[in-house]
Amino acid sequence: MSIDIYLDGNATSAILPAALAAAVDAMAERFGNPSSSHATGLRARAVLDATRQRARRVLGVGDGRLMFNGGATEGIQTAVLSALCALRERQAGGATIGTLLLYGATEHKAVPESLAHWNRLLGLNLRLQAIPVDADGQHDLSMLRGCIAQAALLCTMAANNETGAISDLAAIEALLNQSASKAYWLVDCVQALGKLPLALSSTRIDYAPFSGHKLYAPKGIGMLYVRAGAPFTPLIVGGGQEGGQRSGTENMAGIAALGAVLAALEEGGVFRSHAELLAVRVRLAESLREALPGLVFNHAFAKSLPTTLNFSVPGLGSRELMDVFDAAQVRVSSGSACSAAKAAPSYVLDAMGVAPWRSSGAIRMSFGPLIDDATVAEACARIARCGEALRASCLIPSERAPLPHDGVVQLGTDGACSWLLLDAATRSCIIIDPLPALTERIESFVRCQNYRVCAILGSSPDSDRATLARALGRHIARDQDGDVFGWPSSGHCVTLADGGIVAGLPFGAKVLARVLHDDARASYLFGDAGGDGEPPAGAAASYVGDERPPLREKLRLPATGVRYAFVGHAGQEGLAALVDADTLLCPSRDPHNAFCTSMRALASVQDSTSLPPDTDVAAEPDASAIELDAATLADFLLRHPDAQLIDVREPYEFAASMTTGPGGRIARSVPLSRLADQLGDWLRGEPVPLLFLCRSGNRSIKAVQCLRRLGYRQAWNVSGGLALAAAPLTLAA
Ligand code: PLP
Numbered sequence: 126m127s128i129d130i131y132l133d134g135n136a137t138s139a140i141l142p143a144a145l146a147a148a149v150d151a152m153a154e155r156f157g158n159p160s161s162s163h164a165t166g167l168r169a170r171a172v173l174d175a176t177r178q179r180a181r182r183v184l185g186v187g188d189g190r191l192m193f194n195g196g197a198t199e200g201i202q203t204a205v206l207s208a209l210c211a212l213r214e215r216q217a218g219g220a221t222i223g224t225l226l227l228y229g230a231t232e233h234k235a236v237p238e239s240l241a242h243w244n245r246l247l248g249l250n251l252r253l254q255a256i257p258v259d260a261d262g263q264h265d266l267s268m269l270r271g272c273i274a275q276a277a278l279l280c281t282m283a284a285n286n287e288t289g290a291i292s293d294l295a296a297i298e299a300l301l302n303q304s305a306s307k308a309y310w311l312v313d314c315v316q317a318l319g320k321l322p323l324a325l326s327s328t329r330i331d332y333a334p335f336s337g338h339k340l341y342a343p344k345g346i347g348m349l350y351v352r353a354g355a356p357f358t359p360l361i362v363g364g365g366q367e368g369g370q371r372s373g374t375e376n377m378a379g380i381a382a383l384g385a386v387l388a389a390l391e392e393g394g395v396f397r398s399h400a401e402l403l404a405v406r407v408r409l410a411e412s413l414r415e416a417l418p419g420l421v422f423n424h425a426f427a428k429s430l431p432t433t434l435n436f437s438v439p440g441l442g443s444r445e446l447m448d449v450f451d452a453a454q455v456r457v458s459s460g461s462a463c464s465a466a467k468a469a470p471s472y473v474l475d476a477m478g479v480a481p482w483r484s485s486g487a488i489r490m491s492f493g494p495l496i497d498d499a500t501v502a503e504a505c506a507r508i509a510r511c512g513e514a515l516r517a518s519c520l521i522p523s524e525r526a527p528l529p530h531d532g533v534v535q536l537g538t539d540g541a542c543s544w545l546l547l548d549a550a551t552r553s554c555i556i557i558d559p560l561p562a563l564t565e566r567i568e569s570f571v572r573c574q575n576y577r578v579c580a581i582l583g584s585s586p587d588s589d590r591a592t593l594a595r596a597l598g599r600h601i602a603r604d605q606d607g608d609v610f611g612w613p614s615s616g617h618c619v620t621l622a623d624g625g626i627v628a629g630l631p632f633g634a635k636v637l638a639r640v641l642h643d644d645a646r647a648s649y650l651f652g653d654a655g656g657d658g659e660p661p662a663g664a665a666a667s668y669v670g671d672e673r674p675p676l677r678e679k680l681r682l683p684a685t686g687v688r689y690a691f692v693g694h695a696g697q698e699g700l701a702a703l704v705d706a707d708t709l710l711c712p713s714r715d716p717h718n719a720f721c722t723s724m725r726a727l728a729s730v731q732d733s734t735s736l737p738p739d740t741d742v743a744a745e746p747d748a749s750a751i752e753l754d755a756a757t758l759a760d761f762l763l764r765h766p767d768a769q770l771i772d773v774r775e776p777y778e779f780a781a782s783m784t785t786g787p788g789g790r791i792a793r794s795v796p797l798s799r800l801a802d803q804l805g806d807w808l809r810g811e812p813v814p815l816l817f818l819c820r821s822g823n824r825s826i827k828a829v830q831c832l833r834r835l836g837y838r839q840a841w842n843v844s845g846g847l848a849l850a851a852a853p854l855t856l857a858a
Contacts, residue, residue: 128783130455130504134339135286135316135433135491141341141389144382148343151381159375160366169377176384180348183387184333187326188353192370193380196347197315198235200334203349203360203371205239207332208278208309209247211356216249223251223277223308229264229292230255230476233313236280251277255476261425262290262477270300276308283317283333287473287489288424289433291321298329309355315339319390319494320402320430331355337383341495346379396494402431405501409434409490412505416512417441418522423479423487434490435474437483440569441520445777446488449514451820452778453507457490507783514780519573529574532802533689533711538562540716544691544801545570546651548633553577553602555611555632557649557691558584558713559593568596577602580611580630584693584713586645612639619654622684623702629654629680638682642698650703652687654680684708688805689721697727707808707835709801718827719834721801723808726834751829752844753816761816761841762788768814773797773825786818787843787850800828807837814839822846 131139140148151172157165159173173193181191194200212222226240240253254272257265262285273279279301284291294312301310311332317323319340325333330352337346349371351357363372389395397405406426414420419439438446443459450457470484479487516523531549535542544557545567554576559567571578578601581590590610594601601611608614612630619629619638629638636654641647687704693713700710706725753761762768770792772779779794786792795803807815815832817825822845832840843850 128454130500130507132490132492132504133456133458134493135289135489136458137338137344138341138493138495140343140382141386141395141495143389143395144342144385147381147385148378151378155377155381159377160364172377172381172384173375176380176387179384179387179391183323183390184335184348184350185324185326186350189326189355190349190351190353190357190370192349192351192367193375193383194347194349194367194371195345195376196338197233197313197334197336199360200332200336200347200349201233201235201239201311201313202243203358204311204332204334204351205236205243205278206360207351207356207358208311209243209249210358211309212251212277213247213249223275223306225272225275226251226253226278226280227256227269227272227276227308228253228280229282230258231262231285231287231290231473232280232282233286233315236282236311236313240278240280256281258290258476260477260479261428262288262473263293263428264297266293266296266300269297270304273300273304273306273308276306278311279306279308280311280313282313282315283321284430285433285473286316287433287471287487288435288477289316289430289491290424290477291428291430294328294330301329314350316430316433319386319396320399320432325350326352337379337386340386341389341493342383342386343379346376346383348383397496399431402494402496405492405496406431406434408501408505409508412508413490416508417515421483423474423477423483432492432494435487436490437479437486437488438521439482440565441486441515443486443488445515445520445775446486448775448778448820449511449781450488450507452514452774452783453511453781454783455504455507455511457488459488507781511777511781514777517780518775518777519570520777523573527574529576532799534798535711535715535720535801536560536563536566536798537715537718540714542713542715543567544711544713546632546637547576550633551577553579553632555580555582555630555637556593557582558588558693559590561589561592564593564596567593571597571600576600578611579632580613582610582612582639582647582649582691584647584649584691588693588713617654617678617680620679620681621650621703622682622687625703629682631678635688636680636682640700640703646693648693648698648700649691650682650687651689651691652682652708654682654686689801697724700724707805709804709835711801718797720797720827720831721804721835723835725836729836730834751833751840752822752826752842754844755849758787758843758850762790765814765816768816769793771795771815771817771825771828772819773800773817773828774819778820784847786847787816792818795828797824797828800831804832804835807832808835812837812839814841816841816843818843818846818850820846821848 155168155172157169159170216222228236244251256269281292281297309331312330314333315336318335333350335348338344359370361372366372366375417438420436423435447459471487474484474487515521517527529549529552530547532547534545541560543559543563546555578597581594583590617629617631619627627638627640629636638650639647684705687708689709689711690700690704691711707723709721711721770786770790772792772794775796817828819825826842829840829842
């Protein structure tokens, strides 16, 4: 069994072994052009004819047309063009035609896009009207009844690709018949092939497109059924192939492969029965429910294909779910188009009236009728593993208290970031510049880890600390005389490198010193303070406003002791005298994922005389020098036996991961959110070659660029990430 568990069957499928053999045979042995009259051509023609006959029987085409084409998108264009050309002719001949182009609100985009395109091109100017659906994805038949008399063309898919919702075609047909509608009827049957019984000529469906790659045939082969008597206009003309209905030399490898799939459908014994597929769905649904508490399915199982499960999990976005499933090598898809930062809601789920969090966080798990029990068992085991990984990262509730973390965490969203300081020994934390968008995430992390929040700090008046403080409630440890966000009235008195005296908050074995730039803006210096904090004679206190350094303990925080400076909106203003060249400067705005910088890195950019004056100071090092692809990776690993692999995926992805790194080496987990925490050790320690990786190489390159900017030359990226690293993949122990 392949290590990948492919559960994205509604997107595409692997190829049936018999289909692969048929395609190879068509290319190697029967490679002729079916239009040629010699024997080589005739052998290819025989495959074409046999496949068409097979398709006619399987789909119940009767005396209708059945042509091969490039796929469903082409079939939809051809059907729409055919119907609209006929409507235009009828109109030109003086007949009254319907004014509406009706389509289900959850149709694949190929349908409304084709309708709009050809309507405009043919100058028909009919009105496109979406038919709403209910919570189960079923068409609103009363709305349809109300407007069917004005319909020129009606498009209603047989089954939805995101949810598997099966349309009630019998009811729609009855409605068309009762209303004596003259509307043409297009039914997108892409997701129905092999999963629902089809007897097309016994219905009044005029057009039915199919796509081979959704059922174990290759991409680029499709079929279009056209009812006998329904209007037809070819989309592609030329050599007259397919009886002049679709010109262009036939895709014989695709046709032969599709023929093998149709043979499997017709002869039986290859694909699993409907009852067996229902049982598979039950097993997958149960393991999903068990692994992911609170999970909700976004469709009614009773009215959906057994091969599609669409679900959302409270508190988890589709990005996190996709990432954890992908790490476990369970290939699913998000129900919506999502960018790295934000998931867009799914228009299908929106049309069903699903809550926005469910729509934007939806995951689709779909499989084909070839699925076997071993794959299902392995899928269930990996789903459980994903649940465990998310639990251990506090992303879903857990009964067991996870191990507390230590150090610095950076959480980002939309180019801004919040910083968390964690102390495992005392289970306490400090939060700097909390972003409202991260409130839920920070709150659940703090609650799950059972941290005591010593303080919520802001670097500028824009910092919204109140939202998080409200959410955290009892988790904030307030000093009796301190402010509402935890800053104590009697902290420490810290003497900084320039002799200035500021207030400090002890945290673990370190201290956090507050440097006020004015009444509203502050930076925070975090590091190792010494005991003798007596200011040099004559040194001016740098505190401003009503800040009065308390005198509980006097500490000295020399520049070399400052590990991190949380610079927030104040930027680096006045900090050069207080910090070391390698102190990590941590911003509250990070639009380019730079993570952090240092005085040394800033100076090297500014000092660079080789740069033309208008060069972007954030310019990245030459990418070609730091990217290792499949060809150079093996050689690199041979030359650098001491190289350390660093996996920057989030902890839940690492925990769910099924593979070792390239060359079978074990990677160490340093998630991007913890990069700043680790940087100091790398920068201060003996340099070793570091090889960064993630799933695609997009996240790890950011870490490499950050290290290089900070002056660490021995950092490289695995180009294309784990997805492309040409290492033999073995199951991790
Ligand atoms: N219709 C439905 C329901 C689909 O799922 C798809 C593919 O996702 C299409 C049409 C388009 O098929 P193709 O991309 O093969 O042309």
